Amino acid sequence: MKTAEIKRRYLAHFEANGHAVVPSAPLPAISDPNLLFVNAGMVQFVPYFLGQQAPPYRRAVSVQKCIRTPDIDEVGKTSRHGTFFQMNGNFSFGDYFKDGAIPLAWDLVTKPQDQGGFGLDPERVWPTVYLDDDEAFQIWRSVGVPAERIVRRGKADNFWSMGIPGPCGPCSELFYDRGPEYGREGGPAVDEDRYMEFWNLVFMQFERGPGTGKEDYPILGELPAKNIDTGMGLERMASILQGVDNLYEIDEVRPILDRAAELTGKRYGAHSGHVASESHPDDVRLRVIADHVRTALMLIGDGVTPSNEGRGYVLRRIMRRAIRAVRLLGYQDRALPELLPVARDCMSPSYPELSAEFGRISQYAYAEEDAFLATLRAGTTILDTAIAETRSAGQPAISGQKAFQLHDTYGFPIDLTLEIAAEQGLQVDAEGFRRLMADQRSRAKADAQARKTGHTDVSAYRSVLDGGGPVEFTGYTELNRESRVRALLAGGAEVGAAVEGDTVELVLDTTPFYAEGGGQQPDQGLITVGGGQLEVFDVQQPVPGLIVHRARVVRGEVRAGETGYAEIDVSRRRAISRSHTATHLVHQTMRNFLGESATQAGSLNAPGRLRFDFNTPTGVAPSVLHDVEQQVNEVLLADMEVHAFITTQEEARRIGAMALFGEKYGERVRVVEVGDYARELCGGTHVARSAQLGLVKILSEASVGSGVRRIEALVGMDAFGFLAREHLLVSRLAELFRVPGDQVGDRVEQTVTQLRDAEKELEKLRAQLVLGGAAALAAQAKDVRGVAYVGTEAPEGAAGNDVRTLAQEIRGRIDPARPAVVAVAARANGKASLVVAVNQAARGRGVTAKELVKAAFSGRGGGSDDLAQGGGLPAAEAPNLLATVEKAIADA
Secondary structure, eight states, X not given: OOHHHHHHHHHHHHHHTTOEEOOOXXXXXTXXXXXXBOOSTTGGGHHHHTTSSOOSOSEEEEEEEEEOOTTGGGTTSSSSOOSEEEEEEEEEESSOOHHHHHHHHHHHHHSOXXXXXXXXXXXXXXXXXXXXXXXXXXXXXXXTOOGGGXXXXXXXXXXXXXXXXXXXXXXXXXXXXXXXXXXXXXXXXXXXXXXXXXXXXXXXXXXXOOOSSGGGOOEEEEEEEEEEEEEEEXXXXXXXXXXOSSGGGSTTTHHHHHHHHHHHTXXXXXXXXXXXXXXXXXHHHHHXXXXXXXXXXXXXXXTOOOOSSHHHHHHHHHHHHHHHHHHHTTOOSOOHHHHHHHXXXXXXXXXXXXXXXXXXXXXXXXXXXXXXXXXXXXXXXXXXXXXXXXHHTTOSEEOHHHHHHHHHHHOOOHHHHHHHHHHTTOEEOXXXXXXXXXXXXXXXXXXXXXXXXXXXXHHHHHHHHHHHOOOEEOTTTOSEEEEEEEEEEETTEEESEEETTOEEEEEESEEOOOOSBTTBOOOOEEEEETTEEEEEEEEEEEETTEEEEEEEEEESEEETTOEEEEEEOHXXXXXXHHHHHHHHHHHHHHHHHHOTTOOEEEEEEETTEEEEEEEOSSOOOHHHHHHHHHHHHHHHHTTOBEEEEEEEHHHHHHTTOBOOTTOOOOSEEEEEEETXXXXXXXXXXXXXXXXXXXXXXXXXXXXXXXXXXXXXXXXXXXXXHHHHHHHHHHHHHHHHHTSOGGGHHHHHHHHHHHHHHHHHHHHHHHHHHHHTTHHHHHHTOEEETTEEEEEEEOOTTOXXXXXXXXXXXXXXXXXXTSOEEEEEEEEETTEEEEEEEEOXXXXXXXXXXXXXXXXXXXXXXXXXXXXXXEEEEEGGGHHHHHHHHHHHHHHO
């Protein structure tokens, strides 16, 4: 029975028994800040179990996509565990309990396949129950299971808790006897390899109260409304019904594994007969490939893209482990174009959207593989050197500094450094690496915090907040107002007054000034207090709820406690608001053209200009950018109303308001709508109507990181000014080229092509000039202890390739039977370089190009025995380099 059919039967069985079919939640656990990914079927139902929300149904059933990554390094070492899996679950919220859950499970498991069940032999199914759960024991007896096949087990196996105060209760698990060839008789308590668990029924019967630790939470008593949470491992059931030995052989995984084996010339399970080897490196690596490629497909399908943080880093690490496993098995070409389509074909019967979205998914995946292969080429060379140096020094571990350099400078992941070092019998100073990483993060965090706090002690801000409560922002509806000066801060402490020339931080009870946030730059303006006046140049929110104005006293004296008058720079605010509204329009329009995955990854809304970062695997075609710009400006012409309102998160989701991935929102959120065109969660300021933007002009689109692109654009008068300057430039070029304006582009392209052709011709002439004297130089070779030596300088400014070619050309013109060394020095950009070429006869006497270069550069330089080079010394050292090579030959 195919895995997709198992899923279909499971859902149909419980739907026929009154359960609402609930779609799988996306793999990123967006609604739970404690999880990166959904790791169990119950995750999306937790608010109902905890009583935080009323469930919309009494019974539910789902097949949930899950990711578990804590033991990612262990994947492949056993035949049962993987990163991605699917959890079939049925749930009851205060409806049925044990007497309903157990018969429903038994019926589906043992009902004949021609009647819609799974058709397992009842004699091979073993239930387990909690030690004193006589109720569950008797229910299993009532459905026909003999007492000798119902096993009582302790708290470690058959009692469930979330590890926090709340619901808990006994479990009942189902095991399938795979037969004597898999182990000893006696049931699950004797051998959990032969008896494989495939279903767990959790009875949320009790409530735990606060305690000192996970095991110390006391049971307060029975819950009045008992809930059911069951989970059946889809992959485990598939392995049983398909009669295969392990999870890597089921229909959703085995084709990926087989394709990986075909690419690498290996054969899975070829090492130990009937049961695939648990330890042979080939099997382990093939499992890693199959599991990780499938996992990457599902993660990218659910909107995760490779990055260096959070979910994106987990995806990147999984992909890189798969790619490296392929290479360790001997396949050196791009592997994902061969493997990912196989994974798609395996999974799309259950998840058809994977086929529909495969173009986007594959773009991200293939780009990540290309980037990683480049990283591997650079990083592996550096790491090999570090391994050699560590061994030569007699050290057992690669230094944390070297591991950090590999990670920070070359992008080489620490987990790969650890893995490769272990393969070479070396350790890595992981503690030193973590310390350096922590130092770097601390510096970055301090820099970011300094932007918010101006290096002021945060405790001073908290004191002001505690003393007066949150500052009310009134800038949505007013541009100026009277307000009391709650506090003045300078040098990290509160002060009573400030005078002309002082720079201070000022807190008002209420303010129309917008504090920087959500990509929107802060307001600027003036605050007048008594006879003094301050010029506000920055506004921040260093701690939540406290708006702080950074200002210079430009006149008189300002005192805390006095009433002031705050007025923002209206022109700046309006220009920023135009940019912010334009960003919403660009965001929505990019999604219209590139799909829902083109989500915002960052923004900057400044006066007259915007910067918009978004997720996409490849560059955007100029024609698409043109269409995006045109559609945005059509929205401006439509003069749509811009409307903001407060609602609940649930209602915002229902009406399709876009939320920024990874952002945390309260239960009440602010939604900004531009007509019926764009709708987004946002706390920033905006125009009243779209026509007030005037014009949006996209300037550029470029990459700012793996899978992230950036659009820069101008808005309003800045856009008009840019177009006016462009018009003047085109007019001037048209005048110079004596062509109409619409032909300027062609003429410029034509001229550039001609210049490039001329440069190539000039390069050929230079090369001919350099090589022209090769024959004469070879004929003038000097004899140095039986070696024909030519030492010469290339013409000033000769290219590196030409210098190497000259050295090889001279060497080729010397009788090959005669030992020969050619050294060519060059001067360029104030630096001297050296190329040394040695023929086979000289190498036979122990003279190598690599050692001669090292002699000239005090141990530095690189290359092979027949051709090597070095550089970096002052240009005046060129003659000395040639003399050093000659002396090294004489001393050899």
